Amino acid sequence: MIVAFFLVLVMCLSACHHADTPAYKDSTLTPAQRAEDLLSRMTLEEKVGQMNQFVGLEHIRLNSSVMTEDELYRNTASGYYPGYSISNVEEMIREGKVGSFLHVLTMEEANHLQQLCLESRLGIPCLIGIDAIHGNAKCYGNTVYPTHIGLACSFDTALAYTIARQTAQEMRAMNMYWTFDPNVEVARDPRWGRVGETFGEDPYLVSLMGVQTTRGLQEGGVLACVKHFIAGSQSQNGTNGAPADLSERTLRQVFFPPFEANVRASVATLMPSHNELNGIPCHSNYDLIENTARRDWGFKGLVISDWMDIEHLHDLHFTAVDNKDAFRQAILAGIDVHMHGPEWNEAVCQLVREGAISEQRIDQSVRRILETKFRLGIFEHPFSRAEIRDSICFCPEHQQTALQAAQQSIVLLKNENLLPIHPEQYHRIMITGINADDENIMGDWSEPQPEENLWTVVRGLHTVLPQADIHFVDQGWDPQHMSPTQVARAEAEAQKADLNIIVAGEYMMRKRWMERTGGEDTDRSNIDLVGLQNQLIERVAASGKPTILILISGRPLGVTYAAEHLPAIIQAWEPGQFGGLAIAQIIVGKVNPSAKLAVTIPRHVGQVGMYYNHLPSMYFHPYAAGESSAPLWPFGYGLSYSTFRYSNLKVSDTLPIRVSAQITNTSQRDGVEIAQLYIRDRYSAITRPVKELKGFKRVALTAGETKQIEFVLTRQDLQYIGPEMKPVFEPGEFEIMVGASSRDEDLLKQTINIDK
Numbered sequence: 001m002i003v004a005f006f007l008v009l010v011m012c013l014s015a016c017h018h019a020d021t022p023a024y025k026d027s028t029l030t031p032a033q034r035a036e037d038l039l040s041r042m043t044l045e046e047k048v049g050q051m052n053q054f055v056g057l058e059h060i061r062l063n064s065s066v067m068t069e070d071e072l073y074r075n076t077a078s079g080y081y082p083g084y085s086i087s088n089v090e091e092m093i094r095e096g097k098v099g100s101f102l103h104v105l106t107m108e109e110a111n112h113l114q115q116l117c118l119e120s121r122l123g124i125p126c127l128i129g130i131d132a133i134h135g136n137a138k139c140y141g142n143t144v145y146p147t148h149i150g151l152a153c154s155f156d157t158a159l160a161y162t163i164a165r166q167t168a169q170e171m172r173a174m175n176m177y178w179t180f181d182p183n184v185e186v187a188r189d190p191r192w193g194r195v196g197e198t199f200g201e202d203p204y205l206v207s208l209m210g211v212q213t214t215r216g217l218q219e220g221g222v223l224a225c226v227k228h229f230i231a232g233s234q235s236q237n238g239t240n241g242a243p244a245d246l247s248e249r250t251l252r253q254v255f256f257p258p259f260e261a262n263v264r265a266s267v268a269t270l271m272p273s274h275n276e277l278n279g280i281p282c283h284s285n286y287d288l289i290e291n292t293a294r295r296d297w298g299f300k301g302l303v304i305s306d307w308m309d310i311e312h313l314h315d316l317h318f319t320a321v322d323n324k325d326a327f328r329q330a331i332l333a334g335i336d337v338h339m340h341g342p343e344w345n346e347a348v349c350q351l352v353r354e355g356a357i358s359e360q361r362i363d364q365s366v367r368r369i370l371e372t373k374f375r376l377g378i379f380e381h382p383f384s385r386a387e388i389r390d391s392i393c394f395c396p397e398h399q400q401t402a403l404q405a406a407q408q409s410i411v412l413l414k415n416e417n418l419l420p421i422h423p424e425q426y427h428r429i430m431i432t433g434i435n436a437d438d439e440n441i442m443g444d445w446s447e448p449q450p451e452e453n454l455w456t457v458v459r460g461l462h463t464v465l466p467q468a469d470i471h472f473v474d475q476g477w478d479p480q481h482m483s484p485t486q487v488a489r490a491e492a493e494a495q496k497a498d499l500n501i502i503v504a505g506e507y508m509m510r511k512r513w514m515e516r517t518g519g520e521d522t523d524r525s526n527i528d529l530v531g532l533q534n535q536l537i538e539r540v541a542a543s544g545k546p547t548i549l550i551l552i553s554g555r556p557l558g559v560t561y562a563a564e565h566l567p568a569i570i571q572a573w574e575p576g577q578f579g580g581l582a583i584a585q586i587i588v589g590k591v592n593p594s595a596k597l598a599v600t601i602p603r604h605v606g607q608v609g610m611y612y613n614h615l616p617s618m619y620f621h622p623y624a625a626g627e628s629s630a631p632l633w634p635f636g637y638g639l640s641y642s643t644f645r646y647s648n649l650k651v652s653d654t655l656p657i658r659v660s661a662q663i664t665n666t667s668q669r670d671g672v673e674i675a676q677l678y679i680r681d682r683y684s685a686i687t688r689p690v691k692e693l694k695g696f697k698r699v700a701l702t703a704g705e706t707k708q709i710e711f712v713l714t715r716q717d718l719q720y721i722g723p724e725m726k727p728v729f730e731p732g733e734f735e736i737m738v739g740a741s742s743r744d745e746d747l748l749k750q751t752i753n754i755d756k
């Protein structure tokens, strides 16, 4: 019946159009009508081609010019199509056998690919995808904002929206329309190299930041992609892609909510994770994709595989006997787009001819892909122009947002009366460390940018302290190969200086893929500073001169020595292009820090599994032998140059619960406080976390000012995943907490009794 209806519709659409102008080219029809018409004209080969993605031609050209065959084969980040030349790929595009691309870095190349697509029989434009993770940072001349972990520390969801929207504008100006972002994984393990890509450890905060990112991207005209579905952040050993083994309850309570929230916010695409979950690889997991995302949450968009992960069903998970079998499994599990490579086309056509996959199943994916393309408007506007690119990318408004985001995302962790510095007290300043003057400050997922667009800390200091006598002792970019001579030089210089600044951390730049210590595929078995960095800190500190430590990293680092011995520590995360300026402004007090940790910082790797919303029995038996059971710094923690006092907590005891409190800026400085609301369900059928974040507010307070803040908690906020794996509300006692961090001593508390 449905088939008959569509046949009639398609015949009618075709009849209504001039023979030379097929209905799918008529922009007055709906995307669904156009997709249906186009689909009816396509061969199987063309349909299967739409489901396939390739890396960009320049990516292939560049990698094969700098890597040997063997290196290409072993390098997990390079597109490598043995036996295919660039002209072979161009031919495939002209034959309509490629539906989308990734790793296309210039507008010229994006336009060129579109031109090739338009030369194909049906002229279907391609989707150009890119990992625009914190700005379209892989593209030269675009704006690089802080990575998500820093952005999450701002607790500023409106800012997340603005950044995403600006990113989308820059992408469209570059003729790119699909970003593989936001990563909405909940990050509870700092060994995992990708913590910096996430919004931290709290499902509520991750959900809100993720949804605003998705909205900003999509309202800006590009497709967002929530990833990685699911639990890639929680592998058994902390390494990327290793097995995750998690209970259904933990999945539903901790890891699913950000994905569900984004699906309900109409995210256009979704990417499964590399790993297996409880024995089933996520790329062949029908239950996750079809039952959970599509049926239960109503996901309507495209599911794209992650990098070679369908093939990994065969060569890594060994659940498919060959790649063809892997393609079959992935398609039957609900995947629409293959990232990436030529083997797909013929193998999938064969699967259909052999009856292993029905053509209807292929049509289902192709329909989604075509509709998406029509909705984006790229049939009508397949190209961009240099004037558009040059007027939008890195425009003053975007620069201003990137600077503001850096200022709001830098967390002041420790300050014993040193910061902000009084410049007149510190004339001679020594600055050193691998991240003092390096582009690495931009963070993972960025490629080199024009030098004049980049603010390192050294450049920032020269700008805010033009009169100061600043001595930079270069430690190179590479934490793994630091020079003992340069460490000794810094030690000597430290003694002559009035103030020392060490900019330490990790190395994330993708251009040196194999040398990185942070970012994707750089998982670690400890969370200490790498190389001679600790030695550098100790030897500089031994000068007895005031020393500030600044950390540039995506993951939390267990800097216990510094925490004990240095007077000031700043966690700057991966603050983007304007990071160095924002850090310098904070050092001199031009900016008052306000960010709070979106992730717990453990002392050392042995504490891993430490997060604020743990279950009550977690530390019943504290660690023995005098070892601490408290983190170095807890979730929600961060200092300001202002001081704030919370008072007057009032909580109503009927639903919806009204919570109010007062915050007073008790200092002489204007500042911004991030107030947090936590709840605890006191007694419950299933064990519940000791705290759960349920609200937060950024509150600007002038010196001496008092403001009242208010929150409302609904019945839904009090629900949890009950014994039947469904949300339940249990009446009874709830503890309501409001304050400056997740630490008990920072919270005002009141217990209320809520009955039915």
Ligand code: BGC
Binding pocket: 102, 131, 180, 227, 306, 307, 520
């Ligand atoms: C990552 C994805 C990314 C893809 C394309 C993979 O290695 O896991 O997050 O989108 O590469 O660059």
